[in-house]
Amino acid sequence: MRLTWWKILAIVLLIYTVIAGFLTAVPELNVLHQTIRNLYFHVPMWFAMTLLLSTSAYFSVKYLRTQQAIYDYYAVESVKMGVVLGILGFITGMIWGNYTWNHPLPPDPKIYGAAVSMLIYFAYLILRGSFQNIEQKSKVSAIYNIFAFATFIPLIFILPRFADSLHPGNGGNPGFNAYDLNNHMRLIFYPAILGWFLLSWWIVTLKVRIRKIQNTLQEMHN
Amino acid sequence: MKKSIAFILFFLLFIQNTQAQTVNTTQVEEHSFYNLFTSQGMIYVVVLVLTVILLGIFTYLFYIDKKVAKMEKQLKNHSLDQHKA
Numbered sequence: 001m002r003l004t005w006w007k008i009l010a011i012v013l014l015i016y017t018v019i020a021g022f023l024t025a026v027p028e029l030n031v032l033h034q035t036i037r038n039l040y041f042h043v044p045m046w047f048a049m050t051l052l053l054s055t056s057a058y059f060s061v062k063y064l065r066t067q068q069a070i071y072d073y074y075a076v077e078s079v080k081m082g083v084v085l086g087i088l089g090f091i092t093g094m095i096w097g098n099y100t101w102n103h104p105l106p107p108d109p110k111i112y113g114a115a116v117s118m119l120i121y122f123a124y125l126i127l128r129g130s131f132q133n134i135e136q137k138s139k140v141s142a143i144y145n146i147f148a149f150a151t152f153i154p155l156i157f158i159l160p161r162f163a164d165s166l167h168p169g170n171g172g173n174p175g176f177n178a179y180d181l182n183n184h185m186r187l188i189f190y191p192a193i194l195g196w197f198l199l200s201w202w203i204v205t206l207k208v209r210i211r212k213i214q215n216t217l218q219e220m221h222n
Numbered sequence: 223m224k225k226s227i228a229f230i231l232f233f234l235l236f237i238q239n240t241q242a243q244t245v246n247t248t249q250v251e252e253h254s255f256y257n258l259f260t261s262q263g264m265i266y267v268v269v270l271v272l273t274v275i276l277l278g279i280f281t282y283l284f285y286i287d288k289k290v291a292k293m294e295k296q297l298k299n300h301s302l303d304q305h306k307a
Binding site: 019 | 268269283286290
């Protein structure tokens with residue numbers, strides 16, 4: 001068991017998020033009421049997913065430069081974990097929207113951007129599955145990953161701001177700053193992002209270690 | 223492990239059942255667990271449930287991490303033995 005400082009930090013931050021997220025006072029706003037506490041769970045998952053996908057793009061670039069398999073492992077496992085977070089974020093967003101916007105999937109640019117980004121990364125996983133040769137698989141998927149990330153950022157962050165959106169901070173709505181009337185929510189929001197990212201990174205490192213073991217076992221049998 | 227989870231769940235059931243009865247204030251103490259958990263709209267029950275879920279996930283992660291570390295150690299020893307031989 002590799003007991004590192006950041007694993008312990010992940011546990012501490014997430015337990016802090018859960019306890020403080022429910023017990024501290026939040027601004028009483030009209031449509032949201034207590035669901036504004038979702039800001040500690042739904043939103044940090046999306047932020048953690050963005051961080052994970054950016055690290056995945058970084059490892060894809062590293063793989064293309066050095067051709068070392070370990071970077072390919074990190075790239076693919078980061079995308080897999082990012083996709084898991086994205087699906088969870090999508091479902092929790094639908095639940096939240098169903099009771100605040102009165103519709104689980106309204107015609108909203110950010111939701112469309114998120115859905116298209118999910119499809120792009122699903123296609124990445126399918127692309128990997130279509131290759132037999134490991135080196136070809138790694139190279140082509142690394143190139144695709146970089147393009148996928150370059151498309152993901154505008155879809156999620158830039159385009160929704162120009163369109164009429166329901167999401168806070170986009171399309172003429174006041175941003176998160178308008179909700180956080182006395183800055184107390186930031187005290188839990190930022191640690192929550194870090195906690196979710198560290199938890200996801202723990203899972204990614206575990207899966208990479210398992211891949212390395214499988215690789216070594218395969219080499220031993222050959 | 224399973225016994226402690228069962229105990230906690232049983233404890234929560236107990237809280238929900240007694241909520242229906244009228245509480246005799248002379249018998250219930252001022253600062254009991256029951257009073258704490260049923261105050262503030264029973265939010266503490268939610269906090270406890272989520273903390274238990276989180277701790278369960280972390281326990282599972284620790285378990286997998288230990289297993290993977292053991293496999294890595296076995297492989298390292300195996301390859302060292304092979305080099306020695």
